[in-house]
Amino acid sequence: MITSRRDFLKTAAFGGAALLVGFDGSRLFGAGQSNAAGSFAPNNWIRIDGDGRVTLTIGKCEMGQGVRTSLAMILAEELGADWTRIKLMQARPSPGSDLGTGGSDSIMSSWKPLRQAGAAAREMLVAAAAARWNVDNTSCSASGGGVVHLPSKRRITYGFLVGDAAKLPVPENPTLKSASDFKIVGQRTNRIDGSDIVTGRARYGIDVKVPGMLYASLERPPFAGAKLKGMQEEKARAVSGVRSIIQLPRGIAIVADNTWAAIKGRQALAVQWTDPPKDAFDSDEHWKQLEAAARQTGFITREEKAPPGAAAVTKTFDAIYHYPFYAHAPVETMNCVADVRGNRCTIWAPTQAPERLQNQVAKLLGIPPTDVDVNITLIGGGFGRRLGVDYAVEAADISRAAKAPVQVLWSRADDMKCGHFQAASVHYLAAGFDSENKPVSWKHTKAGSFHNISPLDPKEVRDTAWYQDWSWGCYDVPYAFPTIQTAYVPVDLAVKHGPWRSVFAPSSVFARECFIDEVARTCNADPLAFRLEMLTGADVIKAGRTTIDRRRLRGVLETVRDKSNWGSPANHRYGRGVACNAYSGHTYIAYVVDLRLDHDNNVHVERVVAAVDCGRVINPIGVEQQMEGGIIWGISSALKGEITFRGGTAQQSTFADFAVARMRDTPAIEIHIVGADAERPFGMGEPPVPPMVPAIANGVFALTGRRIRTLPIRPEHLKEPA
Amino acid sequence: MSKFDLTVNGVRHAVEADDDTPLLWLLRDNLGLTGTKFGCGVGVCGACTVLEDGKALRACQIPASEVASRSFITIEGLSPDVSHPCQRAWLAEEVAQCGYCQAGMIMTACALLHDNPNPSDEQIDHVMSDSVCRCGTYPRMRKAIRRAAQEISSKKQ
Numbered sequence A: 001m002i003t004s005r006r007d008f009l010k011t012a013a014f015g016g017a018a019l020l021v022g023f024d025g026s027r028l029f030g031a032g033q034s035n036a037a038g039s040f041a042p043n044n045w046i047r048i049d050g051d052g053r054v055t056l057t058i059g060k061c062e063m064g065q066g067v068r069t070s071l072a073m074i075l076a077e078e079l080g081a082d083w084t085r086i087k088l089m090q091a092r093p094s095p096g097s098d099l100g101t102g103g104s105d106s107i108m109s110s111w112k113p114l115r116q117a118g119a120a121a122r123e124m125l126v127a128a129a130a131a132r133w134n135v136d137n138t139s140c141s142a143s144g145g146g147v148v149h150l151p152s153k154r155r156i157t158y159g160f161l162v163g164d165a166a167k168l169p170v171p172e173n174p175t176l177k178s179a180s181d182f183k184i185v186g187q188r189t190n191r192i193d194g195s196d197i198v199t200g201r202a203r204y205g206i207d208v209k210v211p212g213m214l215y216a217s218l219e220r221p222p223f224a225g226a227k228l229k230g231m232q233e234e235k236a237r238a239v240s241g242v243r244s245i246i247q248l249p250r251g252i253a254i255v256a257d258n259t260w261a262a263i264k265g266r267q268a269l270a271v272q273w274t275d276p277p278k279d280a281f282d283s284d285e286h287w288k289q290l291e292a293a294a295r296q297t298g299f300i301t302r303e304e305k306a307p308p309g310a311a312a313v314t315k316t317f318d319a320i321y322h323y324p325f326y327a328h329a330p331v332e333t334m335n336c337v338a339d340v341r342g343n344r345c346t347i348w349a350p351t352q353a354p355e356r357l358q359n360q361v362a363k364l365l366g367i368p369p370t371d372v373d374v375n376i377t378l379i380g381g382g383f384g385r386r387l388g389v390d391y392a393v394e395a396a397d398i399s400r401a402a403k404a405p406v407q408v409l410w411s412r413a414d415d416m417k418c419g420h421f422q423a424a425s426v427h428y429l430a431a432g433f434d435s436e437n438k439p440v441s442w443k444h445t446k447a448g449s450f451h452n453i454s455p456l457d458p459k460e461v462r463d464t465a466w467y468q469d470w471s472w473g474c475y476d477v478p479y480a481f482p483t484i485q486t487a488y489v490p491v492d493l494a495v496k497h498g499p500w501r502s503v504f505a506p507s508s509v510f511a512r513e514c515f516i517d518e519v520a521r522t523c524n525a526d527p528l529a530f531r532l533e534m535l536t537g538a539d540v541i542k543a544g545r546t547t548i549d550r551r552r553l554r555g556v557l558e559t560v561r562d563k564s565n566w567g568s569p570a571n572h573r574y575g576r577g578v579a580c581n582a583y584s585g586h587t588y589i590a591y592v593v594d595l596r597l598d599h600d601n602n603v604h605v606e607r608v609v610a611a612v613d614c615g616r617v618i619n620p621i622g623v624e625q626q627m628e629g630g631i632i633w634g635i636s637s638a639l640k641g642e643i644t645f646r647g648g649t650a651q652q653s654t655f656a657d658f659a660v661a662r663m664r665d666t667p668a669i670e671i672h673i674v675g676a677d678a679e680r681p682f683g684m685g686e687p688p689v690p691p692m693v694p695a696i697a698n699g700v701f702a703l704t705g706r707r708i709r710t711l712p713i714r715p716e717h718l719k720e721p722a
Numbered sequence B: 001m002s003k004f005d006l007t008v009n010g011v012r013h014a015v016e017a018d019d020d021t022p023l024l025w026l027l028r029d030n031l032g033l034t035g036t037k038f039g040c041g042v043g044v045c046g047a048c049t050v051l052e053d054g055k056a057l058r059a060c061q062i063p064a065s066e067v068a069s070r071s072f073i074t075i076e077g078l079s080p081d082v083s084h085p086c087q088r089a090w091l092a093e094e095v096a097q098c099g100y101c102q103a104g105m106i107m108t109a110c111a112l113l114h115d116n117p118n119p120s121d122e123q124i125d126h127v128m129s130d131s132v133c134r135c136g137t138y139p140r141m142r143k144a145i146r147r148a149a150q151e152i153s154s155k156k157q
Helices: A067-079 A106-133 A162-166 A194-199 A233-238 A259-269 A283-294 A354-365 A390-402 A412-417 A464-469 A505-522 A527-533 A550-563 A620-639 A692-704 B023-030 B085-092 B102-115 B121-128 B138-156
Strands: A008-012 A018-024 A044-049 A054-058 A086-090 A140-143 A146-149 A154-157 A214-219 A228-230 A242-248 A251-256 A299-304 A315-323 A335-341 A344-349 A372-376 A406-409 A425-433 A439-448 A483-490 A540-543 A546-549 A575-583 A587-597 A603-613 A668-673 B002-008 B011-017 B049-052 B055-058
Touching: A018 A106, A018 A162, A044 A106, A044 A162, A054 A067, A067 A086, A067 A106, A106 A140, A106 A146, A106 A154, A106 A162, A194 B085, A194 B102, A214 A259, A214 A390, A233 A242, A233 A259, A242 A259, A242 A390, A251 A259, A251 A390, A259 A406, A259 B023, A283 A315, A283 A425, A283 A439, A299 A464, A315 A505, A335 A390, A344 A354, A344 A390, A354 A372, A354 A390, A390 A406, A425 A505, A439 A505, A505 A527, A505 A575, A505 A692, A527 A550, A527 A575, A540 A550, A546 A550, A546 A575, A550 A575, A550 A587, A550 A603, A550 A668, A575 A692, A587 A692, A603 A620, A603 A692, A620 A668, A620 A692, A620 B138, B002 B023, B011 B023, B049 B102, B055 B102, B085 B102, B085 B138, B102 B121, B102 B138, B121 B138
Parallel strands: A054 A086, A214 A406, A344 A372, A439 A483, A603 A668
Antiparallel strands: A008 A018, A018 A044, A044 A054, A140 A146, A146 A154, A214 A251, A242 A251, A299 A483, A315 A425, A335 A344, A335 A406, A425 A439, A540 A546, A575 A587, A587 A603, B002 B011, B049 B055
16 A cells, blocks of 8 residues: 555655656654755655656666666556656655665565555556546556557557546556556566667776865775784885875875776885784684584574474584685776765765765764765666775775775776675584484574674674574575474684675574585485475475475476486596575575596586576566576585685685686576466575575585585595595 | 886876886875776786777786786776676676776787687686686676677677
8 A cells, every 4th residue: 555654655746747656664754745956855766758768766786697687677567657758766865765785685675665656656657647538447558658449449648648647546456457457567678778788988986086086095004903004105206197195094095096096005105004903813724713613502593492302413524614715706896986075975886885975984983874966877786895895994094095986996906805795604414314214303593793884783682583683594494304403602703794685594594504414425316306396295384584385395396306307427537416495485596416527526516507586587588687686696616715714804806716617617507487377576686595505515425525625625525435 | 217108908098107107006095096906916816907909908917017008908997888708798698796806807808809719618717717716706797708709709799
């Protein structure tokens, strides 16, 4: 209902030449119509102009997930718009807005409000047309950017109706289209901004130029507490184009007339920092802490006890899984343009978290958030990295000191070393069997670390739900063990760490999906058939706030079983692995992976058969792209680079020492979409990642008999016969 | 600071820069041609790839002192109307996700097809593996290069 707090609509008309419908899925706006632009400021709105153009202002950030296209498709569907006449604008943060883009949430959260807004505008346009023709609304229909009077076949395009429509009240409860009438949703649709990309016109954060802009490179302390020991300030100043060297608590900024002068000035500055103390962060030491922690009881995140009289556990076995640190490594390094003038600041940033950015910049400058204007650019790879806003705070700090608009650009080494990393974790798993060798108990303890990209609220109640939030993929184990105990043990982590593609799920799903394979082998069962068997019992289960529909998980597993000819691998030299996951109970994915070893024991993934159930599909191309991207991401995690720390500093600095998958690492990929006609859609950005790594690890076991419990998989792990 | 004459996308420019300024920054900062991207600065990611006589070059590795009298093509100059076979194939196969690395990828593919209009899958993988796409658009890129190769060879017949 549009009158509810969550789904409020309102309209305004600018000079009668346009119809505007504003909407916001998450909060209430002041009621009433307005002719004044200033008082019409919802986060999202549709504008239909007199020439029939439809402009959708969207509140989500585009980082390659295709959200602009898919949101426009949903709107165009309900509005009955001409797809080729839809234009997009990026919303900016405003009081109460929430433009944050992460957690694979955009489609899920926009589906209903966008449809309601589109439907409301459509009904207003239909009503305006019907009034003009003096006919009944129900005798009219809207599609392709116009209204048709069905009996007489008269047609009028939206542009001619906007003036009249804008004078009508917004319908409180517009009728949404029936899914069987969908003409755009579900169709393979090309990216709305595709030609900008292939012509170089697409503008990312790094491409922003504003008048008078200076360029900065920031030398940051290499570890927490590092002190400046020395630098060659005169040499740096001698570099032509270098304007100033600014010492800030967060580092030393070299401000210059162009990017190269800033880079060169920083090299010439040759900053020396104090040596790290002996107890500076070291990943080998951290592993020891995590391993010890994984043996503790921790905070119980789920406890299910077998009914009295159930078969007793007569045998157990356990295993420890290690999951390393990873960098995001988007190809566009962190960058931001800030222009601090007096008590105002304007920001241009590739960001996934516009409001966090606005608040943190405001805090730095001691001004209200409303005095920080944030312009969101295209993002050259997000993956959760740009939920952190450190690079924007830096830019504001330097702009304030330089008294000029400044672009801060991170080098590749800055990006590798100073990011917020995917945190390492260690997982203890144990399974119990009864006297008939039936698996009857499951235990999974995750020792890991909370995010520290923004301070945790010390007042937040640390209850079961809170700890569950830090251990997706662990507490929500979908398998039907009569006894289940999952737990979380928090371990302090000094280096920056935070969300990464799929957030907390990849480590837990790696451990869980490999260990369930171990359990299957212990039972002499086929790992895919065993998973299906362990997904029987109740079709729908609750684990904390997560609802898992085992039918959907079985559905994707059965699909990959059938499509891959599971019983007969493609090639006797190949190992074949399977894994599956229900991401937050929303999107269900299963993979069957065929892989081989080369003479040097390098793993090559040759083929992936994938099945995905993400509910109602908006754009099948978008779903396929995210599947492919998640599969490649998983190959990088399983087989390529990891981050290690010595002396408080990440040791990797390039794509050479933190390798990511390249085209030569790309398998043949076959994607099967199931359940696409469901009622609601779910997200796709993250869910394809978590089950990919365990599918590879299980394939390596099938081929070599060697269990992979540490990542990334290295040839030396596979040298000796199992 | 010295003056350098170079031609980009058929237009002659005189730019003033330090001798060691990489072509990448001449394009982006001096000429405002931001389609060519920075990704690593050390020639290992391919985001800054441009063309010279049909060959792919890493713009971050060419100092200003070496650009005089040379002629480069960037993504902005590939075609006036999105009509280059690689651009068309990229759109037809819906390759791009975030799109950031794609200019470099397209330029690399153009050079590959210039050199070898009918590359094998292994040759495609070999050449394209010098570049990084973190979104994982490689499967579609492969298809797009095959499609562009077909279009080029069918035009020649």
